[in-house]
Amino acid sequence: MHLAQDFNELFTVASLISLLTLSVLEIVLGIDNIIFISIVAGKLPKAKQPKARTIGLMLALIMRVTLLFSISWIVGLKDALFHIGDFGVTGRDLILFAGGVFLLYKTTIELHNKVQGYEEDEMKSNKNSFKGIVMQIVLIDIVFSFDSILTAVGLVTNLIVMILAVIIAMIIMILFSGKVSDFINENPTIKILALSFLLMIGIILVLESLHQHVDKTIVYISIAFSLFVEVLNIRMRKKVGKGDTNDDPRDVI
Numbered sequence: 001m002h003l004a005q006d007f008n009e010l011f012t013v014a015s016l017i018s019l020l021t022l023s024v025l026e027i028v029l030g031i032d033n034i035i036f037i038s039i040v041a042g043k044l045p046k047a048k049q050p051k052a053r054t055i056g057l058m059l060a061l062i063m064r065v066t067l068l069f070s071i072s073w074i075v076g077l078k079d080a081l082f083h084i085g086d087f088g089v090t091g092r093d094l095i096l097f098a099g100g101v102f103l104l105y106k107t108t109i110e111l112h113n114k115v116q117g118y119e120e121d122e123m124k125s126n127k128n129s130f131k132g133i134v135m136q137i138v139l140i141d142i143v144f145s146f147d148s149i150l151t152a153v154g155l156v157t158n159l160i161v162m163i164l165a166v167i168i169a170m171i172i173m174i175l176f177s178g179k180v181s182d183f184i185n186e187n188p189t190i191k192i193l194a195l196s197f198l199l200m201i202g203i204i205l206v207l208e209s210l211h212q213h214v215d216k217t218i219v220y221i222s223i224a225f226s227l228f229v230e231v232l233n234i235r236m237r238k239k240v241g242k243g244d245t246n247d248d249p250r251d252v253i
Contacts, residue, residue, distance in 0.1 A: 019161050019168075026148060026169035028220065032201045033060065033144040034173050035194045036103070038181035039110060040136050048130060053177045056137035061170040063138075064145045068162050092146065093209040099143025100205030106136070107198045114192060143205065193230055197223045 034057070041052040080088030148166070184191050200223075204214045 015158055015161055018158065019165055022161065022165035023168045026165050027172055029148050030060075030144070030169055030173050031220070032198060033141065034177055034180055035184070036106075036140050036198055037137050038177065038184050039191065039194060039198070040106075040133055041181065042185045044130060044133055049181065050178060052130065052133050052137070053181060054174060055134055056141065057170055057174050057177060059134075059138055060141040060145060061166065063141055064148060064166045064170075065163055067145055067149045068159060068166070087211075093211070095143060095146055095209075096205045097209035099140065100202045100207075100209060102139060103143075103198060103202035103205065107195050107202060111192070111195050111199070114188070114195070187234060189230055189233070190227070193223070193226055 037053055037056045041049045041056065044052055078090050078092055080090055081094075082089055149162075184194050197219075200219055204216065204219065207214055
């Protein structure tokens with residue numbers, strides 16, 4: 001690795017633009033990760049949730065930086081390990097498939113609990129240990145980290161730029177994870193929307209493992225539009241719930 005050369009090129013205009021672009025992209029790619037962490041950490045008592053989220057995101061940061069120093073191995077995961085007929089199964093395929101199935105399983109369980117109307121306190125009273133929650137976060141971090149690193153490798157060749165972009169994105173996610181988590185957990189319809197989003201991501205991971213490329217931009221745009229509509233619905237419901245207390249005579253005219 002030419003770290004000295006990468007550092008010398010760090011302050012060029014091209015590198016700074018790459019750093020900004022990759023940082024934004026890492027934040028976007030980290031949305032599904034932070035949603036999963038928020039929902040899983042929400043099973044813990046309120047006091048322990050921030051710690052679980054922070055540990056989960058810090059582990060994701062460490063994992064991604066570690067993987068960046070193993071780029072040659074990451075790229076090698078695209079080589080076929082064995083064949084099923086004409087289909088070449090790679091290490092990346094196995095990781096994406098396992099992660100997709102895990103995400104589909106966890107999301108389906110969560111959606112079932114919400115649809116059945118199980119109370120949050122009832123679910124929290126089940127066997128949801130702190131270590132168990134963190135382990136689930138680590139497992140899904142591995143999958144999302146590979147996706148993130150492969151994207152970075154495809155866009156940038158400067159290792160220091162990649163590391164800085166991952167660090168910047170992770171710091172921003174840590175700072176805003178609490179607000180995202182509170183917003184999701186305080187609004188049941190938003191939580192259903194978030195779980196539906198994770199369900200789509202799980203399906204996409206499985207499709208990617210089968211070499212069926214899906215443009216995630218379409219998914220992100222769809223979920224952003226759905227979120228916008230749901231936020232409007234929440235504001236409308238709150239306004240209706242408060243009632244019209246405005247006695248301004250101009251309203252009668």
